[in-house]
Every structure is written in structure tokens, then in C-alpha cells.
Amino acid sequence: MIDGVDDGSAALAEAERRVAVRHILLPQNQGRVAALNAGFDAAQGRVLIRCDDDLVPAPDYVAQHVAAHASGERGVIGLYRNEFRHTAYATVYGRDADERFRRDAYATPSDRTWRFWAGNCSITRDTWKRVGPYDPEYRLYGWEDVDYGYRLHEAGVPVQLAPELETPHRVAAVTTEIRARRASHSGAARRIFERKHPEAGLPGAVPPWSLWNGMVRALSRVPIPSDRRGAAVDRVLPHLPAAVGRKLVALSVESAALAGYRRPRKAEEVF
Known part of the structure; x- marks a missing residue:
């Protein structure tokens, strides 16, 4: 599947002679779900x-x-x-x-x-x-x-x-900035799952009270984008003891997921 942006993959597939390869080039980017469905529908095995x-x-x-x-x-x-x-x-x-x-x-x-x-x-x-x-x-x-x-x-x-x-x-998520951004988007998408499958028995998205979870909750309400907070953590990580840096990253990622869940974004903002 080539989802609307051909980076040379079509020519690579056409040149493949070792195995039988077919490709589908979508006319425009439609997202991962559309690409998956089109590929599975066209598959013959x-x-x-x-x-x-x-x-x-x-x-x-x-x-x-x-x-x-x-x-x-x-x-x-x-x-x-x-x-x-x-x-x-x-x-x-x-x-x-x-x-x-x-x-x-x-x-x-x-x-x-x-x-x-x-x-x-x-x-x-x-x-x-x-x-x-x-x-x-x-x-x-x-x-x-x-x-x-x-x-x-x-x-x-x-x-x-x-x-x-x-x-x-x-x-691809090799920095706190990227990981926090994805956690925020994933937190927002979780709401769709919960609406569709309330019986699934997932652990609560809002963590129960503890000192750590209190910090996660508090940071999730700070009106600064999660990726910007993650970028700030990336800048200081090289100068911190590993144990302290690990806690900062975890706090950034967990609070980003909760922030996304509490303030879900419209699909077109991240698609």
C-alpha cells in the first residue's frame, strides 16, 4: 500500500523480480485505516x-x-x-x-x-x-x-x-517530544474505543489518587502543548542523573496521554 505519497516505493515494487509483488497507490493520503482495508481487500492469499x-x-x-x-x-x-x-x-x-x-x-x-x-x-x-x-x-x-x-x-x-x-x-519515537505528542493523540483516540466498547474492561484513563498520579493529573491540566513540554525535557535530559531523567520522561508521557484524553482533538488536526 502506498498511501497517496509515492516516495519511490511504486518503482521499487515494480522492479522486484525475486517474489511476486503488487502495489496499490491511493490517489491521496487517506490514513492508515483506509490503507489497511484497501490492502487486505485486494489481497488474494x-x-x-x-x-x-x-x-x-x-x-x-x-x-x-x-x-x-x-x-x-x-x-x-x-x-x-x-x-x-x-x-x-x-x-x-x-x-x-x-x-x-x-x-x-x-x-x-x-x-x-x-x-x-x-x-x-x-x-x-x-x-x-x-x-x-x-x-x-x-x-x-x-x-x-x-x-x-x-x-x-x-x-x-x-x-x-x-x-x-x-x-x-x-x-520513530526517539525523543520525549515525539513520544509525548503520540501519547496525546492516542489519549484522544481512546475515547472512541471507550464509546464503542464500554464493556471491554480497560483500566481507567484517569489514574487513581497517589502522589505520582497527582503530579500526572496536575501537569495534564497545564495549558502548554504536550510536545513542547516534551521538548523541554529533551533539552535537560543530558544534564540530569538517569533516575531523575527517567521520572521526568515518564511524567511527560503519562500527563500527555491524560491531557489528550481530557481534551480530545479533532481528527483533521492530526491526520
Whole structure:
């Protein structure tokens, strides 16, 4: 899928001779959900695999996904293994947070693994026809994946993590500024999910009272854009002890998510 902005990808696909490759060039940028739906609708195989363009799949990536569907209907997830370029954010927060995320994901009960549906996943064509496309209402950053994972769960389709499909991811959020901006957009998109699926049993978006959560709540109400606050943290990170910097980044990201949830933006502002 080439979503309205051809950076040379069409010519690259047309020149590929090792494997059969087809591409779809949308006439204008329509967003990730439209691109996903168009690609899956046009696909012809029995197993539909999503591999975002910032992943680095192994040579057996397709074979592993296909094999995972040999013993019955399921949704299959390979987690990201984030690769960070060197930044202060990555050093004090990003790499450690990524390791903790994957460790916690693998320890999650099977009836909650749908929350990890993302850009490295697969279902069969029959499941796609039964569950339907991604929801185009999600035009902000995030939550269209979680929504789809939950819909699989609600349809009785087991959603499983496949450790053998854990794949390197050239992560774009390598600064507090970028990470806070995305957290804000994701917080706003969460409201769509909650409206559609109030029964899903997510933890509350507004954290319960504690000293830390009180600081998160207070900072989320400060009328300064989350990315500007994140940029300020990036400037001071190189001069702080790692433990202090880690807390500052966490405070920035968590308060940005809460701010986005409390003051959701219109889709056209971030699309």
C-alpha cells in the first residue's frame, strides 16, 4: 500500500523480480485505516499478514505467520523489538520501557492479549470476512489496532502472541517530544474505543489518587502543548542523573496521554 505519497516505493515494487509483488497507490493520503482495508481487500492469499514499513522482517517471516494458522482460527501477534538510534530519551527511558513492555506482554493472560494487536499480525481471509475491516472512525493516532484486537476477541477468535515472530522495529519515537505528542493523540483516540466498547474492561484513563498520579493529573491540566513540554525535557535530559531523567520522561508521557484524553482533538488536526 502506498498511501497517496509515492516516495519511490511504486518503482521499487515494480522492479522486484525475486517474489511476486503488487502495489496499490491511493490517489491521496487517506490514513492508515483506509490503507489497511484497501490492502487486505485486494489481497488474494489465505492468510493476511500485516507488516508495517518500519519493521525488519526475518527471511522466514511470512512462513512463520502462515504456519501459526495451521491448527485453527486465531489472530497472531508478533511483538516489536524496538531499535533506537542514540538519544538521551532512549538511554534513560526508551530501551528500558521497551524491555518491560515485552516482558509484561508475554505475562498477560490469554483473554487480554488482544490489547497488543498492532503492525505485526495476521489473520485468515475467512476471519477478515467474518470480523470485517478496521474501523475508519479512528483517524487520530492509535487505537484502531486495539479496536480490531478486541473485535477478534469478541468474535471468539483466540488472539495469541508468537515469540518466534518478535521483529525488529526501527522506532520513530526517539525523543520525549515525539513520544509525548503520540501519547496525546492516542489519549484522544481512546475515547472512541471507550464509546464503542464500554464493556471491554480497560483500566481507567484517569489514574487513581497517589502522589505520582497527582503530579500526572496536575501537569495534564497545564495549558502548554504536550510536545513542547516534551521538548523541554529533551533539552535537560543530558544534564540530569538517569533516575531523575527517567521520572521526568515518564511524567511527560503519562500527563500527555491524560491531557489528550481530557481534551480530545479533532481528527483533521492530526491526520
